[in-house]
Amino acid sequence: MKQATQLAAFCGDPACTDRPAAFRKHLGVLTATLLVCAPLLTAASEAPSTPAISPPAAAAPPDDGQWAMPAKNYASTRFSDLAEINEGNVKNLQVAFTFSTGVNKGQEAAPLVVGNTMYIVTPFPNVVYALDLSKPGAPMKWKYEPNPEPAAQGVACCDVVTRGAAFADGRIFFNTLDGHTIALDANSGQPIWNAHIANINIGETITMAPLVVKGKVLVGNSGGEMGVRGWVKALDAGDGHVVWTAYNTGPDKEVLIGPDFKPHYDMDKGKDLGVTTWPPEAWKIGGGNVWGWISYDPDLNLIFHGTGNPGPWNPDLRPGDNKWTSGIFARDPDTGAAKWFYQWTPHDLHDYDGINEQVLLDMKWQGKPRKVLVRPERNGYLYVLDRTTGEVLSAKPYGPVNSSKGVDLKTGRLIENPDKLTGTGKVVRDICPTASGLKDWQPSAFSPKTGLLYIPHNNLCMDEEGVEVNYIAGTPYVGMNVRMIPGPGGNRGAFTAWDIAAEKPAWSLKENFPVWSGAVVTAGDVVFYGTMEGWFKAVSAKTGDLLWQFKTSSGIIGQPITYRGPDGHQYVAILSGIGGWAGAIVSGDLDPRDATAALGFVNVMKDLKNATTAGGTLYVFRLP
Amino acid sequence: MRPVVALLLFASLTLAACQREERDTRPQSALGSGEQPTPVTTLEPGGQRPYPTDNKAASFEANAFHLSEGKRLFGWFNCSGCHANGGGGMGPALMDEKWIYGKSMESIHATIRDGRPNGMPSFRDKIPDDQIWELAAFVRSLSGNAPSSAAPSRNDDMMVHPSENRMPDAATLGKSP
Numbered sequence: 001m002k003q004a005t006q007l008a009a010f011c012g013d014p015a016c017t018d019r020p021a022a023f024r025k026h027l028g029v030l031t032a033t034l035l036v037c038a039p040l041l042t043a044a045s046e047a048p049s050t051p052a053i054s055p056p057a058a059a060a061p062p063d064d065g066q067w068a069m070p071a072k073n074y075a076s077t078r079f080s081d082l083a084e085i086n087e088g089n090v091k092n093l094q095v096a097f098t099f100s101t102g103v104n105k106g107q108e109a110a111p112l113v114v115g116n117t118m119y120i121v122t123p124f125p126n127v128v129y130a131l132d133l134s135k136p137g138a139p140m141k142w143k144y145e146p147n148p149e150p151a152a153q154g155v156a157c158c159d160v161v162t163r164g165a166a167f168a169d170g171r172i173f174f175n176t177l178d179g180h181t182i183a184l185d186a187n188s189g190q191p192i193w194n195a196h197i198a199n200i201n202i203g204e205t206i207t208m209a210p211l212v213v214k215g216k217v218l219v220g221n222s223g224g225e226m227g228v229r230g231w232v233k234a235l236d237a238g239d240g241h242v243v244w245t246a247y248n249t250g251p252d253k254e255v256l257i258g259p260d261f262k263p264h265y266d267m268d269k270g271k272d273l274g275v276t277t278w279p280p281e282a283w284k285i286g287g288g289n290v291w292g293w294i295s296y297d298p299d300l301n302l303i304f305h306g307t308g309n310p311g312p313w314n315p316d317l318r319p320g321d322n323k324w325t326s327g328i329f330a331r332d333p334d335t336g337a338a339k340w341f342y343q344w345t346p347h348d349l350h351d352y353d354g355i356n357e358q359v360l361l362d363m364k365w366q367g368k369p370r371k372v373l374v375r376p377e378r379n380g381y382l383y384v385l386d387r388t389t390g391e392v393l394s395a396k397p398y399g400p401v402n403s404s405k406g407v408d409l410k411t412g413r414l415i416e417n418p419d420k421l422t423g424t425g426k427v428v429r430d431i432c433p434t435a436s437g438l439k440d441w442q443p444s445a446f447s448p449k450t451g452l453l454y455i456p457h458n459n460l461c462m463d464e465e466g467v468e469v470n471y472i473a474g475t476p477y478v479g480m481n482v483r484m485i486p487g488p489g490g491n492r493g494a495f496t497a498w499d500i501a502a503e504k505p506a507w508s509l510k511e512n513f514p515v516w517s518g519a520v521v522t523a524g525d526v527v528f529y530g531t532m533e534g535w536f537k538a539v540s541a542k543t544g545d546l547l548w549q550f551k552t553s554s555g556i557i558g559q560p561i562t563y564r565g566p567d568g569h570q571y572v573a574i575l576s577g578i579g580g581w582a583g584a585i586v587s588g589d590l591d592p593r594d595a596t597a598a599l600g601f602v603n604v605m606k607d608l609k610n611a612t613t614a615g616g617t618l619y620v621f622r623l624p
Numbered sequence: 625m626r627p628v629v630a631l632l633l634f635a636s637l638t639l640a641a642c643q644r645e646e647r648d649t650r651p652q653s654a655l656g657s658g659e660q661p662t663p664v665t666t667l668e669p670g671g672q673r674p675y676p677t678d679n680k681a682a683s684f685e686a687n688a689f690h691l692s693e694g695k696r697l698f699g700w701f702n703c704s705g706c707h708a709n710g711g712g713g714m715g716p717a718l719m720d721e722k723w724i725y726g727k728s729m730e731s732i733h734a735t736i737r738d739g740r741p742n743g744m745p746s747f748r749d750k751i752p753d754d755q756i757w758e759l760a761a762f763v764r765s766l767s768g769n770a771p772s773s774a775a776p777s778r779n780d781d782m783m784v785h786p787s788e789n790r791m792p793d794a795a796t797l798g799k800s801p
Contacts, residue, residue: 154706154743157714225705225714427782465782467699474745476705476714481782584713591720594711595784602711 106579220290292355378437482600530556554615694762
């Protein structure tokens with residue numbers, strides 16, 4: 001059924017007419033219909049040489065069997081060409097080895113594999129381990145303990161997580177919760193440089209994985225719940241000095257907005273909007289943090305990064321559009337200069353951070369080849385943007401949304417639902433999605449073989465009440481009572497395969513708890529993801545059928561990866577360990593009797609303590 | 625004239641001897657009061673010894689006014705930002721029976737004033753001392769450790785858990801042993 005729909009979509013695709021002329025001549029005797037469709041029927045059974053939607057080659061080079069950055073490549077596809085493990089044999093997967101991280105907090109990081117070594121970085125205290133994959137049982141090669149300030153735990157909004165490290169030029173780059181970026185020699189584990197770039201005493205932490213682009217390590221700060229002014233910095237990969245800093249609020253000069261800045265929509269045009277769209281001085285404590293994902297297009301020489309929610313959550317304290325929060329910047333990686341910006345959620349009312357992953361793809365859109373950026377956004381829409389200009393081509397909800405009524409493609413503006421406006425002293429009920437979004441940071445994966453984006457996400461709604469709040473540096477600046485409830489249907493999570501070309505879901509799986517893990521998809525047409533109960537699952541990339549599952553020791557909120565081991569065989573790895581915002585009730589031992597605990601998330605996760613316990617273990621699987 | 629000078633000198637010296645030491649009959653609430661050590665453990669080699677209690681503790685902890693002020697300040701000083709309405713978040717839950725650094729008024733007062741190493745900030749010189757005592761009393765009421773006749777009975781905001789005067793003692797959850 002699924003294949004039939006896909007073929008129909010292919011036949012309707014204008015790409016059909018681009019087939020080589022010789023191919024068509026060979027089939028000249030056939031009818032007109034067959035002329036178009038027959039080559040595709042053959043193509044469908046083999047690997048298509050040029051899929052209708054594919055990442056730009058420069059941002060997604062041919063697979064070398066390694067996994068050197070959490071998103072797999074600069075296009076952030078999280079797709080592996082490895083196909084030894086496929087739909088037919090994945091049911092035989094078995095554990096190759098395990099490794100305890102020694103930290104029982106939320107394990108959101110992706111392991112890295114370069115050469116014969118696997119690298120993992122733990123949540124606070126951010127220990128880095130190197131495991132030798134060429135020896136039985138993958139013994140430890142080295143470990144590095146950065147000994148971050150324990151006090152940093154008190155200013156981390158949503159568990160003491162890290163989302164991973166990055167490898168480049170023989171070095172491992174990672175961030176510590178207390179605001180250091182550190183470069184290690186990948187061979188020896190010896191520190192090469194250590195840059196202290198964030199200050200916990202004003203509430204800054206670093207939880208994101210760095211991205212290394214053209215000899216620069218890109219890092220942003222966390223702290224949108226602490227009144228922290230967001231920035232992204234480029235550090236020299238050689239010695240760690242700061243090459244440029246771009247703030248996401250404040251005067252154009254500090255946002256690195258100059259003559260090259262050409263936003264597509266009028267709402268983002270004007271001088272010093274980072275100051276004028278705020279009450280006086282409020283931009284200084286206004287959020288817009290960079291704690292999620294960055295993608296890079298080498299052809300356009302642009303990096304793309306989202307910006308977090310404005311602070312405080314209570315919108316009455318910050319009338320205006322609150323530029324440049326809850327949006328996305330395209331910047332020149334050499335200078336940081338902004339090229340364009342688009343605001344997903346102007347004057348955010350519900351903590352809709354704009355920091356999710358952006359998958360860079362080339363595809364035909366309404367007959368014309370476009371360079372696009374696909375973003376399953378926290379506010380509930382699956383955006384397709386032209387990544388050269390920031391123009392919105394499509395914005396369709398991929399789950400239940402009632403906080404807004406769509407996106408006006410002419411003005412680019414999100415259409416707010418007047419029934420769901422929050423404010424001081426007023427309880428607004430049943431707002432979907434929640435503050436944690438239809439999808440939070442948990443990254444999706446894209447397969448050029450199926451044209452589908454595999455999205456792990458939430459299905460939650462919430463009640464909100466704005467309350468007065470005082471800014472005290474280094475303490476929370478939220479001003480909102482929140483309590484979350486399950487979304488329509490009662491399943492709190494979902495795993496949805498989204499057909500990008502057709503702008504609709506191909507299939508969707510229900511999960512009891514929010515799917516807080518990332519996803520990975522392979523050329524073997526298998527998608528891997530984990531659940532908060534601890535199941536590590538393999539489903540068919542085409543149909544979503546469950547092919548295999550394994551119960552790990554703790555809930556999974558990490559990012560699965562797959563790699564070719566030194567023995568030439570394909571492996572799949574995942575860190576298991578409950579935590580993060582959704583799992584804080586377990587990792588932080590919170591009290592479910594308070595509906596507002598963990599910024600309201602505990603109310604909808606009351607039973608998680610009965611489903612899993614804290615942990616921190618690496619699992620690696622292979623075929624027998 | 626000389627006898628007069630001698631007399632004056634004698635008188636001033638005599639009067640000076642009458643000067644008594646100053647007594648602080650009214651403690652200044654802005655300054656720290658209980659600076660006596662507050663143990664954070666019950667483990668003491670050779671057996672537990674009593675440690676001095678602070679007379680502020682007793683006068684604040686069963687006082688309805690101080691408890692309601694503590695509830696207000698709990699929001700105003702952003703305690704709720706980390707500890708939510710007692711269930712916790714960035715910081716630990718305060719309504720359960722688990723106490724990392726001690727459950728006494730003195731211990732909670734010291735925690736707020738001096739901070740704790742794993743993330744609790746120090747509010748010394750940021751919150752007046754009497755208000756720290758009010759916060760400590762309210763924190764205890766969250767786990768049912770305040771007389772129900774004095775603990776706050778209503779919530780001005782969204783109802784997120786039973787009011788403090790109806791919270792069961794977290795250690796027993798209202799059940800008799």
